[in-house]
Amino acid sequence: MVSTILIAIGVLFNLIGCIGLIRLPDVYNRLQSATKCGTLGTCSILAGALFHFGFVDAGIKALIAIPLLFFGATAAAHALVRGAYHFGVKLGDKSVKDDYKDAVK
16 A cells, blocks of 8 residues: 555656656756655655565665665756756746856856
């Protein structure tokens, strides 16, 4: 029961991330949506797999994958955003503040 709920929550968050990729205006917002929802969604699915299988091979692999995905996706998203900003990808038209304008040279 708990595993089904966690997997359903994970699928819902991944769906929201996919909708964010389509609807949001610029690369920075899209990457934020994909990273936050994808990480939370996939970690929820892996937690559901852990509850479903228990501490056998599949469950232990899911348990190991959760922190790797959490920290790896965060670091990768940060690197992608800094790279996009460094190469001059513009913010969306509705963006009101650029915190990196003076900090990044």
